[in-house]
Amino acid sequence: MILRELFAGNARFEGLRTELGASDNVLATRLARMTEAGLAERIPYGGTVRPRVEYRLTDAGHDALPVLHALAHWGAKHTAAPERARPMAITCTGCGRPTRSADWCTTCDRPLTTERTAWTRPGTGGPPIRLASVVRPASPGTHVQPKETNP
Ligand SMILES: [Zn+2]
Structure with missing residues (x-):
């Protein structure tokens, strides 16, 4: 379901949580596993004062x-x-x-x-x-x- 959302352009934690109805802990754990497995990568945005990340599919994720x-x-x-x-x-x-x-x-x-x-x-x-x-x-x-x- 997370892969599906990333393909659909839903790249931020809050948007994923809203769409999937997942708890913070479950979503954070699964996103960490996906980045460790090389399916997604964390991309910083929002500057240096309050840095945030969004998630982007890697080539392996796109495949x-x-x-x-x-x-x-x-x-x-x-x-x-x-x-x-x-x-x-x-x-x-x-x-x-x-x-x-x-x-x-x-x-x-x-x-x-x-x-x-x-x-x-x-x-x-x-x-x-x-x-x-x-x-x-x-x-x-x-x-x-x-x-x-x-x-
Ligand atoms: Zn056709």
Whole structure:
């Protein structure tokens, strides 16, 4: 559930606690385990007077996207979870169709990357959360070149 929230851009402790309904101790312990396991990293913000942290997925965390999709599909099929714990609805942004695959859009036959996937929170009917808006860390040694534009 924490991974899901980080993919959805819910990166701060208070926001995670509110959305997940977790106690401070449980949430802090699980976030610490996730950072130790290399799935998320702590990013300071808010200056030096009252420094705070938010959590960001690492490359390893981003690579868990198909795992979350598989769990969401399984949960939708086999569980009757309370509304807040129901899986996100998964949509391919390439064709706008819902998908039942973990890693591939069977409608437009393309991979479901963070750039091509949107989620909708259960029971809300939207708006869709674009996963591409979640910052993906640059791999060490890589440099992102600005996209060339035609004059
Ligand atoms: Zn598609």
